Amino acid sequence: MEAFVATFANTTNPTPFGAFDSDSDFQTDADSMVTFVKRKLGDDVLSVELTKKQIWANFEEAMFEYGSVLNTYQAKSQLVNFLGYTTASMSGAEEKFPRENLEFLNRFAEPYAMEAGVGGSYNMVSGSIALESGRQDYDLHTELKDADGNALFTQGINADTDADGQYKFRSKLRIQDVYHFNPTAAYRFFDTTSAINYLNNEFSFESFTPETIFYVLPVFEDILRAGQLDVSNRVRRSNYSYQVTGTKIRIFPTPTSDGRKLYIRVKYYPNPLEPSYSDASIHGVSNLGNIPFGNLKYIRINSIGRQWIRQYTLALCKETLGYVRGKFGSIPVPNAEVTLNSSDLISHGREEKEKLMTSLKEMLDTMTYDKLLETQSTRAELLQKQLKFIPIPKAIFTG
Numbered sequence: 001m002e003a004f005v006a007t008f009a010n011t012t013n014p015t016p017f018g019a020f021d022s023d024s025d026f027q028t029d030a031d032s033m034v035t036f037v038k039r040k041l042g043d044d045v046l047s048v049e050l051t052k053k054q055i056w057a058n059f060e061e062a063m064f065e066y067g068s069v070l071n072t073y074q075a076k077s078q079l080v081n082f083l084g085y086t087t088a089s090m091s092g093a094e095e096k097f098p099r100e101n102l103e104f105l106n107r108f109a110e111p112y113a114m115e116a117g118v119g120g121s122y123n124m125v126s127g128s129i130a131l132e133s134g135r136q137d138y139d140l141h142t143e144l145k146d147a148d149g150n151a152l153f154t155q156g157i158n159a160d161t162d163a164d165g166q167y168k169f170r171s172k173l174r175i176q177d178v179y180h181f182n183p184t185a186a187y188r189f190f191d192t193t194s195a196i197n198y199l200n201n202e203f204s205f206e207s208f209t210p211e212t213i214f215y216v217l218p219v220f221e222d223i224l225r226a227g228q229l230d231v232s233n234r235v236r237r238s239n240y241s242y243q244v245t246g247t248k249i250r251i252f253p254t255p256t257s258d259g260r261k262l263y264i265r266v267k268y269y270p271n272p273l274e275p276s277y278s279d280a281s282i283h284g285v286s287n288l289g290n291i292p293f294g295n296l297k298y299i300r301i302n303s304i305g306r307q308w309i310r311q312y313t314l315a316l317c318k319e320t321l322g323y324v325r326g327k328f329g330s331i332p333v334p335n336a337e338v339t340l341n342s343s344d345l346i347s348h349g350r351e352e353k354e355k356l357m358t359s360l361k362e363m364l365d366t367m368t369y370d371k372l373l374e375t376q377s378t379r380a381e382l383l384q385k386q387l388k389f390i391p392i393p394k395a396i397f398t399g
Contacts, residue, residue, distance in 0.1 A: 006052065007031050014053060015060040019295050026063075026298040029306070033059050036310065037317045049324050050317060058316035062309045067094075067296040069360055070305075075288050077369035080104040084281030087290045094293040095300065114270075117176060121275035122268075124176055127152045128261040129249075136254050140173055141247045144264055156268040171269035178242050179263040180251060312356050319349030 008014050008021075008030040020026040034055050041048045071094055081098050084107075114120025127144045138144075141153040153173055243250045251262065273282055285291050301309070322345030365371065 008052075008056060011052070014056045016057050017060060017064075020060060020063055020298050023298045026059075029298075030056050030059055033310070033313060037314055040314055041317065041321060048321060050321055054320055055313070055317055058320060059309070059313045061316055062312040063298060064295070065312060065357070066301075066305060066309050066360075069357070069364065070094075070296065071293040072288070073361075073364040073368060075291050075293065079285075079288065079291060082285045082291050083107075084284040084286075085292065086280070086284050087292060092292060092294060094296060111270075114267075121277065121279070122270045123276040124265050124267045125152055125156065126263060126265045128263045131251070131255040131258070131260045131262055133255055133258050136250050136252070137248050138251070138262075139247055140175075140244075140249055140264075140266075144173070144266070152266060157271055157274075158268060172247075173266040173268065175244060175249075175264060175266050177265040178249075179265075180240055180242055308356060308360060312353065315349045315352035315356065317349075318345045318352070322346035322349060 008027045014030070015021055034052050037050070037055050037058075038048045041050075074094065078093075078098055081101055081104075082093070083104055110120050114122060125146070127146050129138045129140075129143050129145075131138075142151055144152050146152060146155075158171065241252045243252070249264075275282075322342045324342075325340040325345065326342035328340060366375075
C-alpha cells in the first residue's frame with residue numbers, strides 16, 4: 001500500500017490567508033516549491049527543519065510582496081485617473097489599463113472658475129440693501145437681506161449649529177458682484193446729446209438704439225470704443241464705485257433718494273466636504289490606501305514575475321530556517337557539539353530579500369507611465385537624428 005503524500009491541494013488551510021489557494025497554477029507551483037527550497041538548502045545531505053506549511057506560507061508572502069510592489073508602482077501611474085472613483089469594490093482594477101481623464105485637473109481648476117464667476121461647485125446667493133438718501137455706509141452682516149427680509153449672513157454654512165445650539169462656523173461673506181455701476185457707454189456712443197439715447201439707456205433698450213443699430217463697422221471697433229469710454233469715465237468723471245471695509249460697504253456717489261435697492265451677490269466659505277450638490281466622489285478614492293487594487297492573480301503572472309517570487313520565497317525560507325535553528329544554537333553529539341548556522345541563514349535571507357526588492361523597484365522605476373513617455377520621446381528624437389543622415393534620392397520612381 002502506497003504511503004499517503006500530502007499535497008497542497010489536499011491539505012486543509014495550507015496557507016495562513018488562503019488568498020491564492022484556489023489558483024490551479026499556485027497549487028502546482030506550491031508543491032514544486034517544497035522540493036525547490038529543500039534541495040537548495042541541502043535537504044539531501046542534512047535535514048531541513050521546515051514543514052510544508054511553512055514553505056507554503058513563505059510562498060504566499062512572496063506573492064503578497066510582489067503584488068504589493070507592482071500595485072504601488074501601478075498606482076503611481078494611475079492614481080489621478082481613479083481619484084473620486086467608488087471604493088465599493090476594492091479589487092479588479094489592478095490588472096487593467098484605464099483610459100486617461102482630466103477630472104483631477106478639472107477639480108483643481110474649479111476654484112479659479114468660481115473666482116472668475118464662470119463655474120465652481122458652490123452656489124452664490126443674492127440679496128439687496130435698501131438705500132437711503134444721503135447715507136453712504138451700510139452693514140453687510142445685518143442689512144444685506146434676501147427677498148423675505150432675512151439677513152444673508154445668518155444663512156448657508158453660517159447657520160449650522162451643534163447639539164448645544166452653538167454655531168459651528170461663521171465666516172465673513174465674500175462679495176462676488178456689486179450691481180452698482182454707471183450707465184452703459186452705449187448711450188454716448190455716437191451722440192452724447194441725443195435724447196433718444198438717454199431714453200433708451202434709462203429703459204435698458206441700448207441694443208436697439210437707432211444711432212447704433214444700423215452702423216456697419218467691425219464689431220471689434222465698437223468694443224474698443226466702448227472700452228475707451230469706460231476708461232474715460234474712470235479717469236475724468238466721478239465714477240460709480242464702492243469700498244468694503246470689514247463688515248461695512250460704502251457707496252459712491254452718495255444716494256440722492258430713498259427706495260432704491262443695491263443688489264449684491266455673495267458666497268460663503270466653501271466647505272470642501274459639502275459642495276452645493278450631492279458629490280459622491282468626495283467619498284471615493286482619495287489616496288493610495290483606498291485605490292481599488294486587489295491581489296494579483298498568480299495564474300496571470302509571467303515567467304519573469306514567477307522567478308522573482310521563487311527567489312524571494314527561498315530567501316524567506318532561509319530566514320525562517322535560521323529562526324528555527326536559532327532556538328537550539330547547538331546540538332550535542334558524542335564527545336562534541338554541532339553548532340547550527342542560524343545567524344548565517346538569517347543574514348543571508350535578509351540580504352537576498354533586500355537585493356531582490358531593490359532590483360524589482362529599480363526596474364519598475366523605469367516603467368511608470370511618466371518614464372515610458374520620456375523613453376518614447378527620447379526615442380523619437382534619436383530617430384529624427386538618424387533620419388537626417390539618410391540621403392534623399394534625386395528622383396522618385398513609381399510604377
